[in-house]
Amino acid sequence: VTVILTTHYIEEAEEMADRVGVIRNGRLLMVDEKTAMMARLGRTEAHITLAEPMAVIPPALADFPIEVEHGGLGLCYRGGDGTGKGKEEVASLTKALTHAGIDYTGIDVRESSLEDIFVSVLGEGETPQPATAAREPA
Structure with a gap:
């Protein structure tokens, strides 16, 4: 059985759907x-x-996509792009930190939501199509 649900509420689609389609200007x-x-x-x-x-990032961490942030009090990891292995890479990073003797007091991990992906696919800076001008009767 297939049920097609159209919604503007991406959170709803993320919660309910098994398959997702992205449509722009009538094109899938x-x-x-x-x-x-x-x-x-x-x-x-x-x-x-x-x-x-x-x-600076020590050589032991050079292979990870990380940047120093907050005046050196934090690291920011951005990765897993297209691999689905971001969480595994973060786990490897924390092991590498421990192995290098770098102590950390907290970690906040965030995965892309379906809305993040939707915005990325459609592009945040899309210019709106001009509206068709109304014609005056001849």
Whole structure:
């Protein structure tokens, strides 16, 4: 049985749907299993609060997509793009931090939502199509 649900509430689609399609201007841009789409187009972002400030990223962490933030008091990881392995990479990063003797006091991990992916696919800066001018009777 197939049920087609159209909605402007992306949270609703994320909660209820198994497959998701994205339509713009009447054209179907993509359709895929929700979990596959989220793994392929989603990303993982982690903010790690460090116990001691860090000025530069040590060589032991050079292979991770991280940046120093908050004046050296934190690290920001952005990765997992198209791999669906962001959480695994964050786990590897925390192990590498521990192995390098870098203490941290907190970590906040966020996965892309379906809405994040939707906005990315459609593009935030899309210019609206001009409205068709009304014609005056001849």
